[in-house]
Amino acid sequence: MIRRRFALVGGVPWTLIVFLAASTVPWLGSRYDTFLAAQIAIDALFAVSLNLLLGTTGLVSFGHVAYFGVGAYVCGILMKTYAVPFTLAFPAAGLGAAAFALVSGYFCVRLTRIYFAMLTLAFSQIVWAICWKWNDVTGGDQGLPEIPYPDLDWMAAIPGFGDLRIGDRFYLLTLVLVAVSLAVLRQITRSPFGRMLTAIRDNPERAAFIGLNVRAYQLAAFVVAGGFAGLAGALYGIFNRGVFADYVFWSKSAEVMIMTILGGMDYFWGPPVGALALVWLNQAITDYTEYWPFVLGTLLVVLLYAFPGGIVGGLVAGFHLVRRRLIPSGA
Amino acid sequence: MRGGDGASFLFSQFMGGLTTAMFLFLIASGLSLVFGIMRVLNFAHGSFYMLGAYLAWQAVEWLQPTAEGFWPATLFAALGVALLGAIVERLLLRHLYGREELYQLLFTYALVLILGDAAKFLWGTQQLSVSTPPVLAGSVQVFGTTQPLYNLFIMGLGPAIAVGGWLVLHRTGIGRMVRAASYDREILDALGANVGALYTGMFVVSAFLAGLSGALVTPIQSIVPGMDVLIIVQAFIVVVIGGLGSLWGTFWGSVIYGQVLSFGILIFPGFSLFSVFALMAVILIVRPWGLFGRPL
16 A cells, blocks of 8 residues: 555656646746746756766766856847847757857867866856957947847737736746756656766776767767757846856856756756755845855755755655655565 | 067066966965875865955954064964865865765865855955055066066065975975875875875965965955955966976966966957966867876
C-alpha cells in the first residue's frame, strides 16, 4: 500500500502541473508576482543550459554569461535598431550565441579543468569589454534601453486574454518558450548523445578509449548550451526593457552557477528549483536588508560544506531515507 | 611636435605602464603563489586586496596626529589581512583540497560576496582616500617628465619583492619544500613534511601580499566598493600571461600587461580593455601554462 503511494508520486505529471500553475500567475497574482515569475522562468532556462555543461558534461564554464549576453544583445539590437520582428530576432539570438559558442568553444574544449574555466572567463570578459566600449552598436556603458515588446495583440483574440497587460502577455509567451526549450534540453540529456556526455564527464580517458571523439562531443554540448543561454538572454533583455553591459560581467556567471548548485546539478530539474529558490530568497531577504550578497555568500558556504547535492539532491536523499524506514528491505 | 617631446611622451607612457605593472605584480604574486602550490584559484584574493586598502585607511584615521602614520598603517593592514587568511584557510578552505575545482572556485567566490558586503557594512559606500606619506610626496624630473616619488618607490618595491621571493624559493629549505609541494603534494607528505602547515603558511603569505598591495595603492587610488572584482580579473590576466604558479612569469606578465594597457590606449582608444582580455585568451589558447610556466 505504502509502496503504491510512493509509485504515485512518480506518476504525477509534475511538469504539466507546474506549467499550468505558472500560467495562472497573471490572473491570480499581482503585477509584481508576474515580474518575479518571468524572472524565475528565464533564470531556469539559463541555469539548465549551464547545467548541460556543468552537471551533464562535467565542464566548469566560468563564462556562460557571455552567451546569455550575446543572445540579449543580438535580439535587442535587431528589435530596437533594425525593427526586426521577435519571431526572427528570437531564433537569431539563439543562433548568434551558438555561433559564438562554436568559435570560443573550439578553443576552450582543448583545455582541461582550471584552464578551461579561465579561458571561458577570458572570452566572457572579451564580450563584456566589447559591449562596454562599442558605443555605436551596443550603446556602450549606456546600454540599449527601451527595447520594444514583441507584437502580442493577437493574444487578445484568445478568450480571457483580452484585458491582460502587455507585460503579462509577454510573460505567457516567455513561459511557453521556456517550457519548449526545457523540453528540448530534457530530450537532449536523455538521448544517446546526452548519455555520451555523461560518460565523458565520468571518465574522459575511458570515453576516448572506446572511440568517442571527446572534444567534438564537448564542443557540441558547449554550442547547445550557448544557444539556449542566448535564448534566455533574448527573453531577459525584453523582459527588462533593455540590455546593458552589466549583464555580461563575470560575476553574473558565478550567480547562475550558484543557482545551478543550489538546486542540484545532478538532476535535470535541479537548476530550475535553484532559480525559484534564489529569486524567492532574494525577494524575501531584500525586504529586510540590503546585504543580500552577504546572505548569498553564507548560503553558498553552507551549501558547499553541508549540502553539495543541492535542494533536489537533499530532497531525493531524504525521500529514499523515508522510504527505507517505511518499507523494510525485502518487502 | 619636436622629437624630444615625442620621446618624453613615450617615456611617460612607459613609466605609467610600469607603475601599473608593479602594482599588479604585488597583487598577482600572491595569487600565483597560491595557485602554483595549492592549485586553488582564489577569487577572494581581490577581496583581500580591498580589505588591505580599507584597513590601511582605518589605521591612518586612528593614527591621524602622526605625519608618517601611513607606514605603520600599511603594516597593520597587511598583518590584519594575513590573519584573516589564516582563519579562512584553517577553518574552511583546507576541507576542500580533495574536492573538485568547482567547489574551490565557488568557495572563494562566496568569500568575495561575504567580504565585499562586510566592507560595505563597516566602511560604507563612499569613496575614501589616503594622502601620500610626506617623505614620498615630492616628484623628480626624469627625461623631461615629472615622476612622483611614490610611483618610483613602487617601481623599486616590485622587483625587490620578486628577487626576495626568488631567493626564498630557491635558496632556503622552506623554499625547497614549497617547490616540492608544487610538484607533488602526496610524495612530500609521505616524506614526513608538514604539508598542512606549509599550505597554511603559503595562504597567509599570499593574503599578506594582497593586504600590503591594497594598503600601498591607497595614496594613488581612491578606495571604493567593487575594487575587489575589478582587480581580480586583472590579476588573473597577469598570472595567465606569465604562467600560473611562476613568480618570474607573474613579474614579466605584469610588465607586459602594463605596457599593453598603456600603449594600447594610444593605438586603439577605448579598446585597451579588449586588447588585454584578447591577450589573455590568445596565451591560454597557444600556451595555457603561460610564457614562463611549465605544463602541468
